[in-house]
Amino acid sequence: MVERDESLQDFLNAAKTAYLSRATEPASAGSLNKIFATLETPAPHANATSGRLPVCHYLDEIAAHTNSFPADLQFMMKKFRAIEPALHWRPRQGDCTGASENFSENHANTMILGPGGLEERKDVWLGVSLVGPNVRYPDHRHPPEETYLVISPGEFRQKQQEWVYVKKGETFYNPPNIVHAMRSFDLPLLVFWALNA
Template sequence: MPAERPPELARFLDALKSGLAQVKAGEPRSMLERVFTKLESCAPPRESGPEKLPVCEQLAPVLLQLNQPGQALTGLAHSLIELAPELRWSERPGPAPGANDLFHGGHANAMIIGPGGIENRRDLWIGISLLAPGVRYPDHNHAPPEIYLVLTPGRFMQGTGNWFSPGTGGSFYNPPGILHAMAAKDAQPLVALWVLDVS
Protein backbone atom coordinates (compact mmCIF):
# COMPACT_ATOMS: atom_id res chain seq x y z
CA MET A 1 0.00 0.00 0.00
CA PRO A 2 1.50 3.40 -0.95
CA ALA A 3 2.68 5.64 1.87
CA GLU A 4 0.30 8.46 2.80
CA ARG A 5 1.64 11.81 3.97
CA PRO A 6 0.28 12.99 7.35
CA PRO A 7 -1.94 16.07 6.92
CA GLU A 8 0.20 18.21 9.24
CA LEU A 9 3.27 17.42 7.12
CA ALA A 10 1.35 18.26 3.93
CA ARG A 11 0.33 21.61 5.47
CA PHE A 12 3.96 22.31 6.36
CA LEU A 13 5.07 21.65 2.77
CA ASP A 14 2.38 23.98 1.42
CA ALA A 15 3.49 26.71 3.82
CA LEU A 16 7.16 26.12 2.99
CA LYS A 17 6.47 26.41 -0.73
CA SER A 18 4.65 29.68 -0.13
CA GLY A 19 7.49 30.98 2.06
CA LEU A 20 10.01 30.23 -0.70
CA ALA A 21 7.96 31.88 -3.45
CA GLN A 22 10.42 34.80 -3.64
CA VAL A 23 13.44 32.59 -4.46
CA LYS A 24 15.30 33.99 -7.45
CA ALA A 25 15.07 32.60 -10.96
CA GLY A 26 17.92 30.48 -12.29
CA GLU A 27 19.47 27.54 -10.45
CA PRO A 28 17.85 28.32 -7.05
CA ARG A 29 14.37 28.26 -8.59
CA SER A 30 15.22 25.18 -10.69
CA MET A 31 16.43 23.38 -7.57
CA LEU A 32 13.18 24.10 -5.73
CA GLU A 33 11.15 22.89 -8.70
CA ARG A 34 13.08 19.61 -8.65
CA VAL A 35 12.50 19.20 -4.92
CA PHE A 36 8.77 19.86 -5.07
CA THR A 37 8.41 17.55 -8.07
CA LYS A 38 9.98 14.77 -5.97
CA LEU A 39 7.59 15.61 -3.15
CA GLU A 40 4.63 14.72 -5.36
CA SER A 41 5.32 11.18 -4.12
CA CYS A 42 5.80 10.43 -0.45
CA ALA A 43 7.90 7.92 1.45
CA PRO A 44 7.22 5.83 4.59
CA PRO A 45 7.70 7.36 8.05
CA ARG A 46 10.79 6.66 10.14
CA GLU A 47 10.60 3.85 12.67
CA SER A 48 12.16 5.69 15.62
CA GLY A 49 10.27 8.14 17.81
CA PRO A 50 10.81 11.86 18.46
CA GLU A 51 13.61 13.18 20.64
CA LYS A 52 14.25 16.57 22.26
CA LEU A 53 17.35 18.31 23.59
CA PRO A 54 17.32 20.93 26.38
CA VAL A 55 17.91 23.78 23.91
CA CYS A 56 14.63 22.87 22.16
CA GLU A 57 12.73 24.65 24.95
CA GLN A 58 13.64 27.86 23.12
CA LEU A 59 11.73 26.90 19.96
CA ALA A 60 8.12 27.22 21.15
CA PRO A 61 8.32 30.92 22.16
CA VAL A 62 9.80 31.76 18.74
CA LEU A 63 7.06 29.90 16.87
CA LEU A 64 4.30 31.40 19.03
CA GLN A 65 5.63 34.90 18.32
CA LEU A 66 5.65 34.18 14.57
CA ASN A 67 2.16 32.65 14.73
CA GLN A 68 0.41 35.99 15.24
CA PRO A 69 -2.18 37.66 12.97
CA GLY A 70 -0.53 39.81 10.35
CA GLN A 71 2.84 38.06 10.51
CA ALA A 72 4.22 36.97 7.12
CA LEU A 73 5.21 33.51 8.38
CA THR A 74 2.03 32.69 10.32
CA GLY A 75 1.15 29.63 8.21
CA LEU A 76 4.66 28.23 8.43
CA ALA A 77 4.89 28.86 12.17
CA HIS A 78 1.52 27.19 12.76
CA SER A 79 2.55 24.13 10.75
CA LEU A 80 5.82 23.85 12.69
CA ILE A 81 3.92 24.04 15.98
CA GLU A 82 1.90 21.05 14.74
CA LEU A 83 5.03 19.13 13.69
CA ALA A 84 7.21 19.96 16.70
CA PRO A 85 6.13 16.98 18.85
CA GLU A 86 7.23 14.59 16.07
CA LEU A 87 10.71 16.04 15.47
CA ARG A 88 13.84 14.08 16.36
CA TRP A 89 16.48 16.63 17.39
CA SER A 90 20.22 16.02 17.60
CA GLU A 91 23.48 17.94 17.78
CA ARG A 92 25.79 18.20 14.80
CA PRO A 93 28.39 15.41 15.09
CA GLY A 94 32.11 15.64 14.41
CA PRO A 95 34.55 18.57 14.32
CA ALA A 96 33.22 22.12 14.69
CA PRO A 97 35.67 24.50 12.95
CA GLY A 98 34.86 28.13 13.60
CA ALA A 99 32.18 27.41 16.22
CA ASN A 100 32.28 29.26 19.53
CA ASP A 101 32.16 27.91 23.08
CA LEU A 102 28.35 28.15 23.19
CA PHE A 103 27.90 25.72 20.29
CA HIS A 104 27.93 22.43 22.21
CA GLY A 105 24.67 22.28 24.12
CA GLY A 106 23.43 25.44 22.41
CA HIS A 107 22.13 24.10 19.10
CA ALA A 108 19.94 21.38 17.64
CA ASN A 109 19.02 20.15 14.17
CA ALA A 110 16.03 18.06 13.10
CA MET A 111 15.33 16.35 9.79
CA ILE A 112 11.71 16.86 8.76
CA ILE A 113 11.91 15.04 5.43
CA GLY A 114 15.02 13.01 4.64
CA PRO A 115 17.08 10.31 6.38
CA GLY A 116 15.56 9.78 9.81
CA GLY A 117 12.92 12.44 9.20
CA ILE A 118 9.18 12.29 9.75
CA GLU A 119 9.15 11.18 6.11
CA ASN A 120 12.18 8.94 5.70
CA ARG A 121 13.80 9.29 2.26
CA ARG A 122 17.22 9.92 0.71
CA ASP A 123 16.59 11.96 -2.46
CA LEU A 124 16.05 15.27 -0.63
CA TRP A 125 16.50 16.78 2.81
CA ILE A 126 14.27 19.33 4.50
CA GLY A 127 15.18 20.24 8.06
CA ILE A 128 15.32 22.87 10.75
CA SER A 129 18.16 24.32 12.82
CA LEU A 130 17.85 26.03 16.19
CA LEU A 131 20.71 28.08 17.66
CA ALA A 132 20.49 29.57 21.15
CA PRO A 133 21.39 33.27 21.51
CA GLY A 134 25.04 33.95 20.78
CA VAL A 135 25.81 30.58 19.20
CA ARG A 136 28.13 30.52 16.19
CA TYR A 137 27.63 27.37 14.06
CA PRO A 138 30.73 25.72 12.55
CA ASP A 139 31.98 26.29 9.02
CA HIS A 140 30.78 23.42 6.86
CA ASN A 141 30.06 22.45 3.27
CA HIS A 142 28.33 19.66 1.36
CA ALA A 143 27.89 18.51 -2.21
CA PRO A 144 24.11 19.03 -2.57
CA PRO A 145 22.84 22.55 -3.33
CA GLU A 146 20.83 24.13 -0.53
CA ILE A 147 18.29 26.88 0.10
CA TYR A 148 17.75 28.42 3.53
CA LEU A 149 14.53 30.05 4.71
CA VAL A 150 15.28 32.18 7.77
CA LEU A 151 12.55 32.47 10.42
CA THR A 152 14.32 34.81 12.86
CA PRO A 153 17.05 37.45 12.52
CA GLY A 154 20.56 36.04 12.37
CA ARG A 155 23.83 36.20 10.45
CA PHE A 156 25.09 33.99 7.64
CA MET A 157 28.36 33.56 5.77
CA GLN A 158 29.19 32.10 2.36
CA GLY A 159 32.70 31.37 1.08
CA THR A 160 35.06 34.28 1.69
CA GLY A 161 32.25 36.85 1.69
CA ASN A 162 31.16 39.08 4.53
CA TRP A 163 28.50 38.04 7.01
CA PHE A 164 24.97 39.04 5.94
CA SER A 165 21.48 39.07 7.45
CA PRO A 166 18.60 37.88 5.22
CA GLY A 167 16.02 39.00 7.81
CA THR A 168 12.87 37.22 8.93
CA GLY A 169 11.37 35.41 5.94
CA GLY A 170 14.52 35.91 3.86
CA SER A 171 16.07 33.13 1.84
CA PHE A 172 19.34 32.43 0.06
CA TYR A 173 21.04 29.74 -2.02
CA ASN A 174 24.21 27.79 -1.22
CA PRO A 175 25.79 26.39 -4.40
CA PRO A 176 27.27 22.88 -4.21
CA GLY A 177 30.42 22.70 -2.09
CA ILE A 178 30.46 26.30 -0.85
CA LEU A 179 31.74 26.86 2.70
CA HIS A 180 29.04 28.44 4.86
CA ALA A 181 28.08 29.11 8.47
CA MET A 182 25.46 30.86 10.60
CA ALA A 183 25.27 32.65 13.92
CA ALA A 184 22.48 33.71 16.26
CA LYS A 185 22.23 37.23 17.57
CA ASP A 186 23.12 37.79 21.22
CA ALA A 187 19.56 38.42 22.38
CA GLN A 188 17.45 35.85 20.51
CA PRO A 189 17.59 32.34 19.05
CA LEU A 190 18.14 31.70 15.37
CA VAL A 191 15.66 29.38 13.66
CA ALA A 192 16.15 28.47 10.01
CA LEU A 193 14.78 25.88 7.60
CA TRP A 194 16.96 24.26 4.95
CA VAL A 195 16.17 22.38 1.75
CA LEU A 196 18.76 20.22 -0.07
CA ASP A 197 18.40 18.48 -3.42
CA VAL A 198 20.49 15.39 -2.74
CA SER A 199 20.22 13.21 -5.84
Template sequence: MKTRSAELSGFLKSLYGAIAARAQVDSDELRVTEKLMQALRLEQPSVSPNPVWLPVCALLDEAVECVTQAKVEQIPGQSVTVDSSVVDHAQALRNLAPQLRWWHRPDAAQHGKPFADGHANTTVIGKGGLEEHDDVWVGISLLAPGIQYPEHHHPPEEVYLVLSRGHWQQGGGDWYEPGIGGLVHNPPDILHAMRSGSTPLLATWCLWKAH
Protein backbone atom coordinates (compact mmCIF):
# COMPACT_ATOMS: atom_id res chain seq x y z
CA MET A 1 0.00 0.00 0.00
CA LYS A 2 1.49 3.31 -1.04
CA THR A 3 0.77 6.42 0.96
CA ARG A 4 -0.61 9.59 -0.56
CA SER A 5 1.99 11.42 -2.63
CA ALA A 6 3.24 14.86 -1.63
CA GLU A 7 1.56 16.28 -4.76
CA LEU A 8 -1.83 14.75 -3.90
CA SER A 9 -1.59 15.81 -0.26
CA GLY A 10 -0.69 19.34 -1.36
CA PHE A 11 -3.60 19.43 -3.79
CA LEU A 12 -6.16 18.34 -1.16
CA LYS A 13 -4.75 20.56 1.59
CA SER A 14 -4.75 23.62 -0.66
CA LEU A 15 -8.28 22.78 -1.88
CA TYR A 16 -9.59 22.83 1.68
CA GLY A 17 -7.59 25.96 2.45
CA ALA A 18 -8.99 27.86 -0.53
CA ILE A 19 -12.61 26.83 0.12
CA ALA A 20 -12.45 27.38 3.89
CA ALA A 21 -10.90 30.83 3.35
CA ARG A 22 -13.94 32.09 1.46
CA ALA A 23 -16.98 29.93 2.38
CA GLN A 24 -19.49 31.52 4.75
CA VAL A 25 -19.93 29.91 8.17
CA ASP A 26 -22.96 27.52 8.02
CA SER A 27 -22.85 27.52 4.18
CA ASP A 28 -23.51 24.46 2.02
CA GLU A 29 -20.06 24.91 0.50
CA LEU A 30 -18.34 24.57 3.87
CA ARG A 31 -20.60 21.73 5.06
CA VAL A 32 -19.95 19.61 1.93
CA THR A 33 -16.22 20.34 1.95
CA GLU A 34 -15.83 19.44 5.62
CA LYS A 35 -17.73 16.16 5.17
CA LEU A 36 -15.58 15.38 2.18
CA MET A 37 -12.30 16.18 3.92
CA GLN A 38 -13.42 14.11 6.91
CA ALA A 39 -13.93 11.11 4.61
CA LEU A 40 -10.53 11.70 3.01
CA ARG A 41 -8.80 11.60 6.38
CA LEU A 42 -9.15 7.84 6.14
CA GLU A 43 -6.57 7.22 3.42
CA GLN A 44 -7.34 4.51 0.92
CA PRO A 45 -4.65 2.62 -0.99
CA SER A 46 -3.05 4.73 -3.70
CA VAL A 47 -3.67 3.74 -7.28
CA SER A 48 -1.21 4.47 -10.07
CA PRO A 49 -3.28 5.02 -13.19
CA ASN A 50 -1.36 5.41 -16.43
CA PRO A 51 -1.35 9.18 -16.86
CA VAL A 52 -3.03 10.49 -20.02
CA TRP A 53 -2.24 13.99 -21.27
CA LEU A 54 -4.63 15.46 -23.85
CA PRO A 55 -3.64 18.24 -26.30
CA VAL A 56 -6.02 20.71 -24.59
CA CYS A 57 -4.04 20.22 -21.34
CA ALA A 58 -1.39 22.50 -22.87
CA LEU A 59 -3.72 25.33 -21.72
CA LEU A 60 -3.18 24.48 -18.04
CA ASP A 61 -0.11 26.71 -17.83
CA GLU A 62 -2.05 29.69 -19.21
CA ALA A 63 -4.96 29.01 -16.83
CA VAL A 64 -2.69 28.83 -13.79
CA GLU A 65 -0.81 31.93 -14.93
CA CYS A 66 -4.16 33.81 -15.07
CA VAL A 67 -4.75 32.96 -11.39
CA THR A 68 -1.29 34.19 -10.44
CA GLN A 69 -1.81 37.41 -12.40
CA ALA A 70 -5.27 37.94 -10.92
CA LYS A 71 -3.68 38.14 -7.50
CA VAL A 72 -1.96 41.34 -8.45
CA GLU A 73 -4.28 42.72 -11.15
CA GLN A 74 -7.82 43.32 -9.93
CA ILE A 75 -10.36 41.84 -12.33
CA PRO A 76 -12.89 44.52 -13.27
CA GLY A 77 -16.28 43.89 -11.72
CA GLN A 78 -15.18 40.86 -9.74
CA SER A 79 -16.35 40.73 -6.17
CA VAL A 80 -14.23 37.77 -5.05
CA THR A 81 -10.74 38.49 -3.77
CA VAL A 82 -8.00 36.32 -5.23
CA ASP A 83 -5.85 35.61 -2.22
CA SER A 84 -2.80 33.40 -1.83
CA SER A 85 -4.89 30.30 -0.94
CA VAL A 86 -6.37 30.23 -4.47
CA VAL A 87 -2.95 30.74 -6.04
CA ASP A 88 -1.56 27.93 -3.84
CA HIS A 89 -4.31 25.58 -5.03
CA ALA A 90 -3.82 26.45 -8.70
CA GLN A 91 -0.11 25.75 -8.36
CA ALA A 92 -0.74 22.49 -6.48
CA LEU A 93 -3.13 21.48 -9.27
CA ARG A 94 -0.45 22.19 -11.87
CA ASN A 95 2.08 20.09 -9.91
CA LEU A 96 -0.34 17.16 -9.72
CA ALA A 97 -1.61 17.38 -13.31
CA PRO A 98 1.06 15.17 -14.99
CA GLN A 99 0.17 12.23 -12.68
CA LEU A 100 -3.48 12.23 -13.77
CA ARG A 101 -5.48 10.46 -16.41
CA TRP A 102 -7.24 13.24 -18.38
CA TRP A 103 -10.36 12.20 -20.30
CA HIS A 104 -13.07 13.51 -22.57
CA ARG A 105 -16.72 13.06 -21.70
CA PRO A 106 -17.82 9.70 -23.12
CA ASP A 107 -20.54 11.45 -25.19
CA ALA A 108 -18.20 14.25 -26.31
CA ALA A 109 -18.52 13.54 -30.04
CA GLN A 110 -22.25 14.22 -30.05
CA HIS A 111 -21.59 17.78 -28.80
CA GLY A 112 -19.41 18.57 -31.84
CA LYS A 113 -15.69 18.56 -32.57
CA PRO A 114 -14.89 21.96 -30.99
CA PHE A 115 -16.25 20.70 -27.66
CA ALA A 116 -14.67 17.25 -28.02
CA ASP A 117 -11.22 18.76 -28.66
CA GLY A 118 -11.71 21.75 -26.37
CA HIS A 119 -12.36 20.15 -23.01
CA ALA A 120 -10.71 17.77 -20.56
CA ASN A 121 -11.73 16.31 -17.22
CA THR A 122 -9.75 14.30 -14.75
CA THR A 123 -10.66 12.35 -11.64
CA VAL A 124 -8.25 12.90 -8.75
CA ILE A 125 -10.21 10.96 -6.11
CA GLY A 126 -12.56 8.28 -7.42
CA LYS A 127 -12.55 5.56 -10.02
CA GLY A 128 -9.69 6.14 -12.48
CA GLY A 129 -8.04 8.57 -10.06
CA LEU A 130 -5.21 8.31 -7.55
CA GLU A 131 -7.34 7.01 -4.67
CA GLU A 132 -10.84 5.52 -4.49
CA HIS A 133 -13.48 6.30 -1.88
CA ASP A 134 -17.11 5.16 -1.70
CA ASP A 135 -18.64 8.55 -1.03
CA VAL A 136 -16.23 11.16 -2.39
CA TRP A 137 -15.09 12.22 -5.83
CA VAL A 138 -12.72 15.09 -6.57
CA GLY A 139 -11.74 16.17 -10.04
CA ILE A 140 -10.76 18.99 -12.37
CA SER A 141 -12.37 20.38 -15.52
CA LEU A 142 -10.62 22.47 -18.16
CA LEU A 143 -12.22 24.22 -21.14
CA ALA A 144 -10.44 25.95 -24.01
CA PRO A 145 -11.64 29.52 -24.74
CA GLY A 146 -15.12 29.77 -26.30
CA ILE A 147 -16.36 26.32 -25.23
CA GLN A 148 -19.60 25.42 -23.44
CA TYR A 149 -19.72 22.35 -21.21
CA PRO A 150 -23.11 20.65 -21.67
CA GLU A 151 -25.79 20.81 -19.02
CA HIS A 152 -25.52 17.79 -16.74
CA HIS A 153 -26.63 16.55 -13.33
CA HIS A 154 -25.70 13.89 -10.77
CA PRO A 155 -27.09 12.67 -7.46
CA PRO A 156 -24.15 13.71 -5.21
CA GLU A 157 -23.99 17.31 -4.02
CA GLU A 158 -21.18 19.31 -5.53
CA VAL A 159 -18.93 22.23 -4.74
CA TYR A 160 -16.82 23.85 -7.45
CA LEU A 161 -13.81 25.97 -6.62
CA VAL A 162 -13.62 28.24 -9.65
CA LEU A 163 -10.07 29.00 -10.80
CA SER A 164 -10.70 31.16 -13.86
CA ARG A 165 -13.00 33.64 -15.51
CA GLY A 166 -16.02 32.02 -17.18
CA HIS A 167 -19.78 31.74 -16.73
CA TRP A 168 -21.91 29.22 -14.84
CA GLN A 169 -25.55 28.26 -14.89
CA GLN A 170 -27.81 26.32 -12.51
CA GLY A 171 -31.29 24.94 -13.08
CA GLY A 172 -31.66 26.65 -16.45
CA GLY A 173 -31.32 30.09 -14.75
CA ASP A 174 -29.29 33.10 -15.82
CA TRP A 175 -25.59 32.73 -16.59
CA TYR A 176 -23.32 34.40 -14.03
CA GLU A 177 -19.63 34.72 -13.33
CA PRO A 178 -18.41 33.48 -9.92
CA GLY A 179 -14.91 34.85 -10.63
CA ILE A 180 -11.53 33.40 -9.76
CA GLY A 181 -11.81 31.93 -6.26
CA GLY A 182 -15.60 31.81 -6.44
CA LEU A 183 -17.54 28.86 -5.03
CA VAL A 184 -20.53 27.14 -6.66
CA HIS A 185 -22.78 24.73 -4.74
CA ASN A 186 -24.95 22.34 -6.72
CA PRO A 187 -27.70 20.59 -4.72
CA PRO A 188 -28.27 16.91 -5.64
CA ASP A 189 -29.41 16.41 -9.24
CA ILE A 190 -29.71 20.08 -10.21
CA LEU A 191 -28.94 20.75 -13.89
CA HIS A 192 -25.78 22.82 -14.33
CA ALA A 193 -23.46 24.00 -17.08
CA MET A 194 -20.44 26.27 -17.60
CA ARG A 195 -18.81 28.09 -20.48
CA SER A 196 -15.49 29.80 -21.03
CA GLY A 197 -14.96 33.29 -22.41
CA SER A 198 -11.74 34.49 -24.01
CA THR A 199 -9.49 32.59 -21.57
CA PRO A 200 -9.44 28.91 -20.52
CA LEU A 201 -11.93 27.83 -17.85
CA LEU A 202 -10.47 25.83 -14.96
CA ALA A 203 -12.24 24.50 -11.88
CA THR A 204 -11.79 21.85 -9.19
CA TRP A 205 -14.99 19.99 -8.31
CA CYS A 206 -15.87 18.01 -5.19
CA LEU A 207 -18.74 15.55 -4.99
CA TRP A 208 -19.98 14.13 -1.73
CA LYS A 209 -22.69 11.51 -1.35
CA ALA A 210 -24.62 11.72 1.93
CA HIS A 211 -25.14 8.35 3.68
Protein backbone atom coordinates (compact mmCIF):
# COMPACT_ATOMS: atom_id res chain seq x y z
CA MET A 1 0.00 0.00 0.00
CA VAL A 2 1.19 3.49 -0.88
CA GLU A 3 2.05 5.72 2.09
CA ARG A 4 1.56 9.44 1.88
CA ASP A 5 4.12 11.82 3.30
CA GLU A 6 2.90 13.16 6.66
CA SER A 7 3.34 16.83 5.78
CA LEU A 8 1.30 16.36 2.60
CA GLN A 9 -1.44 14.55 4.52
CA ASP A 10 -1.49 17.35 7.11
CA PHE A 11 -1.93 19.90 4.35
CA LEU A 12 -4.75 17.89 2.75
CA ASN A 13 -6.56 17.61 6.08
CA ALA A 14 -6.30 21.37 6.57
CA ALA A 15 -7.38 22.06 2.97
CA LYS A 16 -10.38 19.75 3.33
CA THR A 17 -11.56 21.52 6.50
CA ALA A 18 -11.21 24.98 4.97
CA TYR A 19 -12.67 24.07 1.58
CA LEU A 20 -15.69 22.13 2.84
CA SER A 21 -16.72 24.73 5.39
CA ARG A 22 -16.35 27.56 2.89
CA ALA A 23 -17.98 26.13 -0.25
CA THR A 24 -21.38 27.78 -0.61
CA GLU A 25 -22.81 26.44 -3.87
CA PRO A 26 -24.30 22.91 -3.80
CA ALA A 27 -22.47 21.95 -7.01
CA SER A 28 -19.21 23.06 -5.48
CA ALA A 29 -19.82 21.20 -2.22
CA GLY A 30 -20.68 18.05 -4.20
CA SER A 31 -17.51 18.36 -6.26
CA LEU A 32 -15.33 18.92 -3.20
CA ASN A 33 -16.84 15.98 -1.33
CA LYS A 34 -15.94 13.72 -4.27
CA ILE A 35 -12.44 15.22 -4.52
CA PHE A 36 -11.56 14.73 -0.86
CA ALA A 37 -13.09 11.24 -0.82
CA THR A 38 -10.90 10.35 -3.83
CA LEU A 39 -7.84 11.77 -2.09
CA GLU A 40 -8.28 9.42 0.84
CA THR A 41 -6.46 6.94 -1.39
CA PRO A 42 -2.87 8.14 -1.87
CA ALA A 43 -1.16 7.81 -5.24
CA PRO A 44 2.56 7.01 -5.56
CA HIS A 45 4.86 9.88 -4.68
CA ALA A 46 6.30 11.44 -7.82
CA ASN A 47 9.96 12.39 -7.93
CA ALA A 48 9.15 15.81 -9.25
CA THR A 49 11.70 18.59 -9.36
CA SER A 50 10.95 21.67 -7.26
CA GLY A 51 11.61 25.33 -7.77
CA ARG A 52 10.24 28.83 -7.56
CA LEU A 53 9.82 31.62 -10.09
CA PRO A 54 10.77 35.22 -9.20
CA VAL A 55 7.11 36.18 -8.64
CA CYS A 56 7.00 33.68 -5.75
CA HIS A 57 8.47 36.30 -3.42
CA TYR A 58 4.86 37.43 -2.98
CA LEU A 59 4.22 34.17 -1.18
CA ASP A 60 6.46 35.32 1.65
CA GLU A 61 4.63 38.65 1.74
CA ILE A 62 1.25 36.95 1.99
CA ALA A 63 2.52 34.47 4.57
CA ALA A 64 3.82 37.31 6.73
CA HIS A 65 0.22 38.48 7.22
CA THR A 66 -1.53 35.21 7.91
CA ASN A 67 -1.78 35.87 11.66
CA SER A 68 -4.79 38.06 10.83
CA PHE A 69 -6.48 35.20 8.94
CA PRO A 70 -9.36 33.08 10.28
CA ALA A 71 -7.94 30.07 12.14
CA ASP A 72 -8.70 27.47 9.45
CA LEU A 73 -7.05 29.50 6.69
CA GLN A 74 -4.10 30.32 8.88
CA PHE A 75 -3.66 26.61 9.59
CA MET A 76 -4.04 25.67 5.92
CA MET A 77 -1.39 28.23 4.94
CA LYS A 78 0.96 26.97 7.63
CA LYS A 79 0.63 23.43 6.30
CA PHE A 80 0.98 24.69 2.72
CA ARG A 81 4.20 26.49 3.61
CA ALA A 82 5.57 23.21 4.96
CA ILE A 83 5.16 21.46 1.59
CA GLU A 84 5.85 24.46 -0.65
CA PRO A 85 9.64 23.91 -0.91
CA ALA A 86 8.91 20.58 -2.64
CA LEU A 87 6.62 22.14 -5.26
CA HIS A 88 7.52 23.14 -8.78
CA TRP A 89 6.18 26.57 -9.74
CA ARG A 90 5.71 27.05 -13.45
CA PRO A 91 4.30 29.64 -15.85
CA ARG A 92 1.01 28.80 -17.48
CA GLN A 93 1.32 26.79 -20.68
CA GLY A 94 -0.86 27.53 -23.65
CA ASP A 95 -3.24 30.18 -24.82
CA CYS A 96 -3.00 33.61 -23.17
CA THR A 97 -6.12 35.22 -24.61
CA GLY A 98 -7.16 38.25 -22.59
CA ALA A 99 -4.05 38.34 -20.38
CA SER A 100 -2.51 41.65 -19.39
CA GLU A 101 0.84 42.56 -20.95
CA ASN A 102 2.64 42.01 -17.63
CA PHE A 103 1.19 38.52 -17.22
CA SER A 104 4.10 36.32 -18.30
CA GLU A 105 6.58 37.54 -15.65
CA ASN A 106 3.99 38.06 -12.95
CA HIS A 107 2.33 34.75 -12.28
CA ALA A 108 3.17 31.21 -11.27
CA ASN A 109 1.15 28.03 -10.94
CA THR A 110 1.95 24.87 -9.08
CA MET A 111 0.32 21.46 -9.01
CA ILE A 112 0.23 19.86 -5.56
CA LEU A 113 -1.59 16.70 -6.63
CA GLY A 114 -2.10 15.83 -10.30
CA PRO A 115 0.09 15.92 -13.41
CA GLY A 116 3.54 17.21 -12.40
CA GLY A 117 2.58 17.33 -8.72
CA LEU A 118 3.75 15.53 -5.61
CA GLU A 119 1.39 12.67 -6.48
CA GLU A 120 1.09 12.02 -10.19
CA ARG A 121 -2.64 11.39 -10.52
CA LYS A 122 -5.36 11.92 -13.09
CA ASP A 123 -8.49 11.84 -10.93
CA VAL A 124 -7.95 15.09 -9.01
CA TRP A 125 -5.90 18.21 -9.69
CA LEU A 126 -5.18 20.31 -6.65
CA GLY A 127 -2.94 23.33 -7.01
CA VAL A 128 -2.29 27.01 -6.56
CA SER A 129 -2.06 30.14 -8.69
CA LEU A 130 -0.10 33.17 -7.60
CA VAL A 131 -0.64 36.36 -9.56
CA GLY A 132 1.32 39.55 -8.88
CA PRO A 133 -0.47 42.89 -8.38
CA ASN A 134 -2.42 44.44 -11.26
CA VAL A 135 -2.32 41.41 -13.50
CA ARG A 136 -5.10 39.84 -15.51
CA TYR A 137 -4.91 36.07 -15.95
CA PRO A 138 -5.97 34.75 -19.38
CA ASP A 139 -9.39 33.41 -20.24
CA HIS A 140 -9.24 29.65 -20.07
CA ARG A 141 -11.42 26.57 -19.85
CA HIS A 142 -11.07 22.90 -18.93
CA PRO A 143 -13.40 19.91 -18.85
CA PRO A 144 -13.10 19.32 -15.06
CA GLU A 145 -15.28 21.42 -12.78
CA GLU A 146 -13.24 23.58 -10.42
CA THR A 147 -13.56 25.32 -7.07
CA TYR A 148 -11.25 28.16 -6.17
CA LEU A 149 -10.48 28.97 -2.54
CA VAL A 150 -9.24 32.53 -2.34
CA ILE A 151 -6.44 33.33 0.11
CA SER A 152 -5.48 36.79 -1.12
CA PRO A 153 -8.38 38.51 -2.89
CA GLY A 154 -9.10 39.50 -6.45
CA GLU A 155 -11.82 39.43 -9.08
CA PHE A 156 -13.15 36.47 -11.04
CA ARG A 157 -15.47 36.14 -13.97
CA GLN A 158 -17.13 33.60 -16.23
CA LYS A 159 -17.66 34.08 -19.97
CA GLN A 160 -18.24 37.78 -20.63
CA GLN A 161 -20.16 38.36 -17.42
CA GLU A 162 -19.38 41.01 -14.81
CA TRP A 163 -16.25 40.58 -12.71
CA VAL A 164 -17.00 39.37 -9.18
CA TYR A 165 -14.86 40.42 -6.22
CA VAL A 166 -14.03 37.35 -4.14
CA LYS A 167 -12.77 37.97 -0.63
CA LYS A 168 -10.20 36.05 1.35
CA GLY A 169 -11.74 32.78 2.48
CA GLU A 170 -14.50 32.72 -0.13
CA THR A 171 -14.90 30.14 -2.87
CA PHE A 172 -15.77 30.48 -6.55
CA TYR A 173 -17.13 27.56 -8.57
CA ASN A 174 -16.54 26.99 -12.28
CA PRO A 175 -18.79 24.40 -13.97
CA PRO A 176 -17.16 22.06 -16.53
CA ASN A 177 -15.77 23.80 -19.62
CA ILE A 178 -16.91 27.31 -18.76
CA VAL A 179 -14.56 30.10 -19.92
CA HIS A 180 -13.22 31.91 -16.85
CA ALA A 181 -10.53 34.34 -15.73
CA MET A 182 -9.20 36.21 -12.69
CA ARG A 183 -7.41 39.48 -12.05
CA SER A 184 -5.58 41.14 -9.18
CA PHE A 185 -5.50 44.74 -8.04
CA ASP A 186 -2.97 46.29 -5.66
CA LEU A 187 -2.45 43.03 -3.80
CA PRO A 188 -1.04 39.78 -5.16
CA LEU A 189 -3.76 37.19 -5.74
CA LEU A 190 -3.30 33.76 -4.22
CA VAL A 191 -5.85 31.09 -4.91
CA PHE A 192 -6.08 27.33 -4.46
CA TRP A 193 -7.93 25.30 -7.07
CA ALA A 194 -9.47 21.86 -6.78
CA LEU A 195 -10.61 20.10 -9.95
CA ASN A 196 -12.62 16.95 -10.07
CA ALA A 197 -11.05 15.38 -13.12
